[in-house]
Amino acid sequence: MKICKLFCFIILMGGVNNAPVIAAKNQPRPLEEIYFKIGYTTVEEAVSEFEQHFKKDVKLPVRVPPITFTHHFGRFNNLEGDVNDSLEVVFLNEDFPGLHFKIDIRPVSHKIPWSVNDTHKLQNGSNAQYINVANFNLLVFEREGWQYILSVDKKASGQVTAEVLVEIANSV
Numbered sequence: 001m002k003i004c005k006l007f008c009f010i011i012l013m014g015g016v017n018n019a020p021v022i023a024a025k026n027q028p029r030p031l032e033e034i035y036f037k038i039g040y041t042t043v044e045e046a047v048s049e050f051e052q053h054f055k056k057d058v059k060l061p062v063r064v065p066p067i068t069f070t071h072h073f074g075r076f077n078n079l080e081g082d083v084n085d086s087l088e089v090v091f092l093n094e095d096f097p098g099l100h101f102k103i104d105i106r107p108v109s110h111k112i113p114w115s116v117n118d119t120h121k122l123q124n125g126s127n128a129q130y131i132n133v134a135n136f137n138l139l140v141f142e143r144e145g146w147q148y149i150l151s152v153d154k155k156a157s158g159q160v161t162a163e164v165l166v167e168i169a170n171s172v
Helices: 001-027 031-038 043-054 162-170
Strands: 071-077 086-092 101-107 118-121 127-133 137-144 144-152
Touching: 001 043, 031 086, 043 071, 043 086, 118 162, 127 162, 137 162
Parallel strands: none
Antiparallel strands: 071 086, 086 101, 101 144, 118 127, 127 137, 137 144
């Protein structure tokens, strides 16, 4: 009987000692690791690659939505030719997955046409198109030869209204 208890005790202790090793294998990877693995870099690096590719400066908005972000990444999408080449800047909160803000920039010569829900006037007199698409609200506008697409998750629509997106567009 003592041998059986001792055997059970050894098995239990071995299981307990192995538990942290098993748990460590299943821990989620850091957000940075995931994004860097799929081609994102720092915003500065992505902007530099984008500007060098198109041989033209690009301006990012100074403002961001009134949401707390824990991370921001950039990615220059350099596909074959220039038609689908673009700059992506994403802002994320690792604690609240539904709080994404993204800026896509591409040359106006290769802009994406949209079906417009609403139009807003920007400070420079140009129009911005407010669009509802699937799970995102978008504000699309053109400035200095670039098409900007600002997108935010609909989950954040209480905090990030069309007017807030217009303020962000005006900060370019």
